[in-house]
Amino acid sequence: MAAGPRVGVVGVAIRPRLPDDARHSLEEHLHAAMQAALADAGLSTRDLEGIVVGANDQYDGRAISVMMASAPLGGVDRDILSTPSSGEHAFVLGALRIASGQFRTQLVAAWSPTEASSIPEAQRLANDPLFHRRLPLDELAAAALQANALEHAAPGTAALAERLARTWRANGARAFPGAVEADLPAGRVTRWPLRTDMVRAPDAGLVVLMLASEEFIRERGLGPVAWISGMGWATEPAFLGDRDLAKAPALEAAARQAYGEAGIAAATDAFDLAEVTDATPYQALLAMEALGLAPRRDWQGGLAAFGPDGRLPVNLSGGVASMNPVFCTGLIRIAEVANQLRGRAGAHQKQGARRGLAHAASGPAMQYQTVIVLEAGEGRTAA
Missing domain, CATH: 3.40.47.10 (Thiolase/Chalcone synthase)
Known part of the structure; x- marks a missing residue:
């Protein structure tokens, strides 16, 4: 990146298709993926300074879906933001927060359940009400x-x-x-x-990444890194x-x-x-x-x-x-x-x-x- 602290990806957990398992809730899957991404980085929840999630109320079928994810992603008593537009925008926001110098670590997460009665209908409702929605x-x-x-x-x-x-x-x-x-x-x-x-x-899936500043990565001896x-x-x-x-x-x-x-x-x-x-x-x-x-x-x-x-x-x-x-x-x-x-x-x-x-x-x-x-x-x- 052109300015600010250098940012690297140090931990990743990808679940592109969640098992059809009624015994485990989305919250449990998110928590397991968060722990896997932290383990991949060699870190723990104590190292989280902030969390950015990509969450969409229409797909989730609930209001303010980020509230559901706060606890399983380690957000209690931590700074947490949400972007409803897309999962990749959560990544950009997390990287920019570190590049600003205000944070040294960010957890980025997004998920996509298939619990909505109709995903096409959820997408239709996101359109303007006069033309595209009709x-x-x-x-x-x-x-x-x-x-x-x-x-x-x-x-x-x-x-x-x-x-x-x-x-x-x-x-x-x-x-x-x-x-x-x-x-x-x-x-x-x-x-x-x-x-x-x-x-x-559509599949049900999720992904969690751990981002960190170059200073933090060197201080902790983390690696390998995708800068x-x-x-x-x-x-x-x-x-x-x-x-x-x-x-x-x-x-x-x-x-x-x-x-x-x-x-x-x-x-x-x-x-x-x-x-x-x-x-x-x-x-x-x-x-x-x-x-x-x-x-x-x-x-x-x-x-x-x-x-x-x-x-x-x-x-x-x-x-x-x-x-x-x-x-x-x-x-x-x-x-x-x-x-x-x-x-x-x-x-x-x-x-x-x-x-x-x-x-x-x-x-x-x-x-x-x-x-x-x-x-x-x-x-x-x-x-």
């Missing part, structure tokens, strides 16, 4: 409009989208054996042109009619900000791996273009470079195509890159990864865009 417009419908716009602007995109979805489901099957199906037969149309085999139904070297975020207009859905200008702006902070001139040669939010494979194509990884003119012949054995592996975790805890998918992309750089990605670890790119998108047709550049590093042994 359509009705949920995020899958907005993504379908975007897919149609992209297919019109770049004919032949549908075949590329199918290929990406298959590749990333295969990645997910390798990363989480038994939990993800590598091959799915062609499904029915759910929102034209999207089919059920191209998108993943934040660049962050960028931007927002599209809320009204879809004001946007060209076949482009992603907010993501281009977020990427410029993050790359500028990280000193990156050309994205194509800058990263060892990337995690891209792919609520649909059409959105993934748009994201890879806006991130400077795959110009549209190269889509037909160049996508092999982003496979698991390619020049720049994308979504080794399987991405959202494999597991889709809707509200925290973006934060999981950041956590996955951090784990890769820390050598803790498990079955889908890429050896020798030193710099990674995380892209998080949320809202209708990727309204909110966030880009995080992370670099591998070690803490120093405590004196």
